[in-house]
Amino acid sequence: MQIKEKLTFESIEVRSVSIPMKRPIVAKVGTFTEWPFILIDVKTREGIIGRSYLEPYLKDAIRYVGPALIDLAAKFKGRQLAPLDLFRDSIGALHLLGRQGVSMIATAGLDMAIWDALAKAAGLPLAEMLGGSVGKVRTYNTNGLWLLPLDKLAKEAAELVAEGNFSAIKIRLGRTALKDDLKALELVRGAIGTDIELMCDFNQGQTLQEALSRCHALDDQGLYWFEEPVVYDNYAHSAQLARELRTPVQIGENIYGPRSFLDAVRAGAADLYMPDLMRIGGVTGWMRAAAIAGAAGHPLSSHLYPEVSAHLLRASESADWLEWRDWGNPIIAEPFEVKDGYATVPARPGNGIEWNEDAVRRYAY
Numbered sequence: 001m002q003i004k005e006k007l008t009f010e011s012i013e014v015r016s017v018s019i020p021m022k023r024p025i026v027a028k029v030g031t032f033t034e035w036p037f038i039l040i041d042v043k044t045r046e047g048i049i050g051r052s053y054l055e056p057y058l059k060d061a062i063r064y065v066g067p068a069l070i071d072l073a074a075k076f077k078g079r080q081l082a083p084l085d086l087f088r089d090s091i092g093a094l095h096l097l098g099r100q101g102v103s104m105i106a107t108a109g110l111d112m113a114i115w116d117a118l119a120k121a122a123g124l125p126l127a128e129m130l131g132g133s134v135g136k137v138r139t140y141n142t143n144g145l146w147l148l149p150l151d152k153l154a155k156e157a158a159e160l161v162a163e164g165n166f167s168a169i170k171i172r173l174g175r176t177a178l179k180d181d182l183k184a185l186e187l188v189r190g191a192i193g194t195d196i197e198l199m200c201d202f203n204q205g206q207t208l209q210e211a212l213s214r215c216h217a218l219d220d221q222g223l224y225w226f227e228e229p230v231v232y233d234n235y236a237h238s239a240q241l242a243r244e245l246r247t248p249v250q251i252g253e254n255i256y257g258p259r260s261f262l263d264a265v266r267a268g269a270a271d272l273y274m275p276d277l278m279r280i281g282g283v284t285g286w287m288r289a290a291a292i293a294g295a296a297g298h299p300l301s302s303h304l305y306p307e308v309s310a311h312l313l314r315a316s317e318s319a320d321w322l323e324w325r326d327w328g329n330p331i332i333a334e335p336f337e338v339k340d341g342y343a344t345v346p347a348r349p350g351n352g353i354e355w356n357e358d359a360v361r362r363y364a365y
Contacts (some may be wrong), residue, residue: 007081007121008045012073012110015039016062018364019330023156026146027172028205031155035327036365038062038070039355042113044081050117051353052329054109054278055304059365068106076110083114087284091257100256111282112351120350125311127345129314130287132315136342139306139322140168140199145188147172153184154191161192164338168197168321170226174205178217185221194222199250199321201227208237215245225250225272235267243286248272253303258288259282265296272320276303283312290316307352310345330359 018036025032036059042050051121072090079086090107097103117270119129127134139229141160145153153171171188173181186196200223206214211229218226225248230237232254248271255261256279264270275289286309293300294317301321302309313319322343329335333354335336346352 004365005046005121007048007117008247009042009073009076009079009081009114010045011037011043011077012069012113013041013043014066014069015360016365017331018059018064018365019327019363021327023144023146026148026306027201028147028174028203032057034059036061037328037331038065039331039360040109040111040113042073042081042110042117044117044315045119047221048117048120050081050113050115050120050350051355052109052112052116052282052308053305053353055328056105056278062283063107064102065105068102068111072106072110081114081117081222082282083111083118083282086114087111087281098310100258104256104285105278108278108280108282108285111284115283116350121215123349125345125347126283126308126351127311130311131317132311134345134347135314136344137310137313137319137322139164139166139199139324139338139341140169140170140341141166141338142170142323142325143327145169145171147175150180150183150187154187157188157191158274161196164324166196166324166338167341168199170201170227170323171197172203173200173218174202174214178214181214181218182221185218185223195225198222199224199227200231204228204231204254206230208234208240211237211241212244215247217243217305219246221247223247223311227251227274228253235264235269239266239267240270241281242268242271250274250301252276252280253318254279255289258285258292261289262292264274265292265298270298272299274301274303274323277305277308277312283308286312287315290318294318306343307332310336310343311351314345331363 250272252273253276299320
């Protein structure tokens with residue numbers, strides 16, 4: 001893994017795009033017809049560019065995440081690209097603001113781009129740079145099955161399976177009446193059969209009382225997991241559900257940084273975990289969280305960011321599922337492909353992200 005030359009941090013370019021969604025998100029957390037991305041290019045004195053992106057949910061997030069990225073980058077101009085050092089110093093530079101929120105988000109965006117640049121300099125795919133290998137990652141489709149009218153679910157479920165011959169898809173639950181959740185599952189199962197794994201996500205939409213009632217009532221539905229039944233940072237409530245339910249409880253996408261990840265594992269907050277690269281702290285934060293999950297024996301899946309997450313799952317001890325979404329494909333020059341339910345990590349250097357500049361200009365805001 002010898003890097004051919006040391007890299008020196010020179011500058012950063014930050015851009016924003018918003019892409020119309022083929023299937024709008026309709027969930028407890030809101031309705032989204034477009035999906036914003038913050039694009040990050042870390043430029044080195046040696047000419048290698050590291051690329052990454054953030055998915056901040058809200059278009060206006062560029063107004064505060066962008067300046068944080070530029071401010072952090074200015075502190076590193078002229079320094080050697082060393083992601084562990086820069087991760088530590090990034091958190092330290094924003095220490096008085098705390099280790100969560102914009103502090104961690106900006107750190108994560110920089111960290112992902114820096115790892116991409118180093119892997120490119122080494123001539124290695126990111127997975128190999130981290131000590132893993134390229135290859136397949138089992139993948140579930142999260143591109144639909146939101147809180148839609150019941151009569152739309154069966155057709156959409158069949159479409160999701162067919163998009164990559166997926167062996168697993170995800171549905172959102174938490175409708176006002178339990179009978180409607182049960183009907184939703186009946187309709188989807190009728191469309192996809194019993195051989196397809198079905199995950200469900202409540203998007204933190206239940207109180208503890210509601211979650212106890214709803215999840216116990218759904219505990220015999222053969223679901224692969226119950227994702228975030230209650231608010232993400234109430235580890236005591238989530239742990240109670242994990243103890244009582246037969247269906248595994250999944251959390252993690254809203255956990256900020258590996259320290260909080262460790263707190264969740266210590267609290268027994270879930271059976272399964274799924275870090276989000278923007279919140280866990282980029283590649284560095286992910287690998288630290290993956291070590292915690294692996295040591296504790298918890299299966300680890302991903303949340304969004306499929307291009308980078310696929311590399312990281314190939315280097316994670318307890319890798320479980322890659323969450324697949326194609327919302328960013330228009331701006332990616334060579335999107336990953338999913339075939340027969342697996343994404344294949346490509347053998348090209350870095351994380352595989354290069355921009356489709358025509359699309360970036362088209363969707364810029």
